[in-house]
Amino acid sequence: MLKDITLGQYFPIDSPMHRLDPRTKLILLVLHIVAIFLANNAITCGLVTALTLLVMLLSRVPLATYLRGLKPILFVIVFTAVLNIFLTAGTKIELFGYQTPMTWEGLVLAGKMALRLVLLIFASAALTYTTSPIALTDGIEKLLSPFAKLGLPTFELAMMMSIAIRFIPTLIEETDKIMKAQKARGADFESGSLIRRVKALAPMLIPLFISAFRRADDLAVAMESRCYQGGNRRTRLNEIHFAGIDLGATCIFLLFFAVTVALRFLL
Amino acid sequence: MSIEISGLNYIYMEGSPFEKQALKDVSLSIADGEFVGIIGHTGSGKSTLIQHLNGLLKPNSGSIKIGDLVVTEKGTDMKKLRQKVGLVFQYPEHQLFEETVYKDISYGPKNMNLSQEEIDERVREAMNCVGLSEKYMNRSPFELSGGQKRRVAIAGVLAMNPDILILDEPAAGLDPAGREEILTQIRALYLERKMTVLFVSHSMEDVARIAGRIIVMNEGTVALDDKPAEIFSQADALRKMGLDVPQITELICELRRRGISFDNSIYTIEKAKATIQLMLAKKQNTGGDATC
Incomplete structure (x- = not known):
């Protein structure tokens, strides 16, 4: 169960997508999401799908991994699709001579919404699979740096984010360990009534919180003892650079975006 | 088993x-x-x-x-299996969660749906096994020392009366005295309860x-x-x-390399000490010169 979490997991391989500047990827993802929501006819939908597939191909991450990332929101996709099919006004679909409450318009809308959701997940997964959490927070920090002049604590925000991201796998591991230890003492997390199950969580949550506090304390001491001080005067080991490949990617995305926008409003 | x-x-x-x-x-x-x-x-x-x-x-x-x-x-039946095979994880004190030592140790027996008297008996027995005196029973496990916390956690598994006891690094992170105590107790437990121990x-x-x-x-x-x-x-x-290899084995190997013959079965300090003392005594009795 715990190892099924793939969204937000970095794939440590090398690909053109991995080499892009995280800032480029972040901005282009936002642009691409706008394009996905603007696409409303066959051609524009085809365009955004093609671009998403291209990105997925270039990331060299197996398709199965992308599909696994879809699992948690499969229910949402199916649910909205069903609602759309039944609740949209329009011509009713006839099946075997009977009139059904489904409509053709609803079917089209459902398909479009499902496509958008799937593309949205794929596109954001392509970002998180190819960008390490550290690079991602670096990128976000750099993108937010203009706001630092307005008093936004960008550095601290980025630091908090990278620490939070860094500790997700650690806490998952810890949870797994504690669950196993309590199971070895006869704990049962999977059966019984809802109240029983919530009660059964205490032996897991209390040790987990205690260990999280202990870790936070240790980390704070370790950072302080190495004279950590946030702020702008810190330099980095790995600077991020906007390179030729970023320019190329930006051009491709802008071109697709322009065509999508033009086709949406012209057709 | x-x-x-x-x-x-x-x-x-x-x-x-x-x-x-x-x-x-x-x-x-x-x-x-x-x-x-x-x-x-x-x-x-x-x-x-x-x-x-x-x-x-x-x-x-x-x-x-x-x-x-x-x-x-x-x-x-996993519950039945886990009652038979008691597993003590590495750093078991990280799994403590109850307000009192007594409640924490009784968590396992409670999950086995035992009667209150039986639970009470098992908890006392388990505390006794790991050398925790009964005065700790109503203390919070979080205010105990590292070695005591670990003993509480081990008692938590023992209270389920397993036939097989598995311990993963039970002495890790303890000071030499705590280490010694835990090991002695495990050995005593093994002899007393006739369990299979891993x-x-x-x-x-x-x-x-x-x-x-x-x-x-x-x-x-x-x-x-x-x-x-x-x-x-x-x-x-x-x-x-x-x-x-244990340091003492290292020493025996080195001595053997220098031409002193030793039995293969010497791998504990106690045994080595006894053997060497015996050899020295023999040497003195025969009047040979001591070269070491």
Whole structure:
């Protein structure tokens, strides 16, 4: 169960997508999401799908991994699709001579919404699979740096984010360990009534919180003892650079975006 | 209770770039009442192996039999199995959660749906086993010392009255005195309750002192499986697997290299001391000159 979490997991391989500047990827993802929501006819939908597939191909991450990332929101996709099919006004679909409450318009809308959701997940997964959490927070920090002049604590925000991201796998591991230890003492997390199950969580949550506090304390001491001080005067080991490949990617995305926008409003 | 493992394979994170085969075709049989030490380098598969024994991990292939209970079969009663096979994890004090020592130790027996009197009896017995006096019963486990916390956690498993006790690095992170105490108590427990004990450690000294049989794991396989004397006579093979022989074995090896003959069966400080004293006494009696 715990190892099924793939969204937000970095794939440590090398690909053109991995080499892009995280800032480029972040901005282009936002642009691409706008394009996905603007696409409303066959051609524009085809365009955004093609671009998403291209990105997925270039990331060299197996398709199965992308599909696994879809699992948690499969229910949402199916649910909205069903609602759309039944609740949209329009011509009713006839099946075997009977009139059904489904409509053709609803079917089209459902398909479009499902496509958008799937593309949205794929596109954001392509970002998180190819960008390490550290690079991602670096990128976000750099993108937010203009706001630092307005008093936004960008550095601290980025630091908090990278620490939070860094500790997700650690806490998952810890949870797994504690669950196993309590199971070895006869704990049962999977059966019984809802109240029983919530009660059964205490032996897991209390040790987990205690260990999280202990870790936070240790980390704070370790950072302080190495004279950590946030702020702008810190330099980095790995600077991020906007390179030729970023320019190329930006051009491709802008071109697709322009065509999508033009086709949406012209057709 | 005996343990039969045959052809066990286990793969971590199958189908991802982090895939790793943690156990490769492991077959073992451990008789009732044995005290087995399992040693191996970090990542050799020892922790993975023991988690299979009470069904916390499911093998990709292979079978495990505990007594006459087949763990790997579908529909095995896991609660019953986990009551028979008590597993004490590494740093078990990290799993404490109750307000009082008493409540924490009674968590296992409570899960077994025992009566209140029975629970009470088991808790007292378990505390006695690990040498915790009853005055700690109503203290919070979080205000105890590291060694005491660990004893509370071990008592929590003992209170379930397991037939097989598995301990994963029970002495890790304790000071020498705490270490000594835990090891002595485990040994005493073994003699008293006639349990089958599996003791996982990477400390050769500890294993040498208390185990009757040693299994050496290396890269997911059983590399060596023999009596301590036989294992420690293969110092070079152990070093190749990234393991150290006990310091006393090292000393004996060095002495042997200098031409003093020693028995293979000397791998504890006590035994070595006795043997060397005996040899010195003999030497003085025969009037030979002492060269060492």
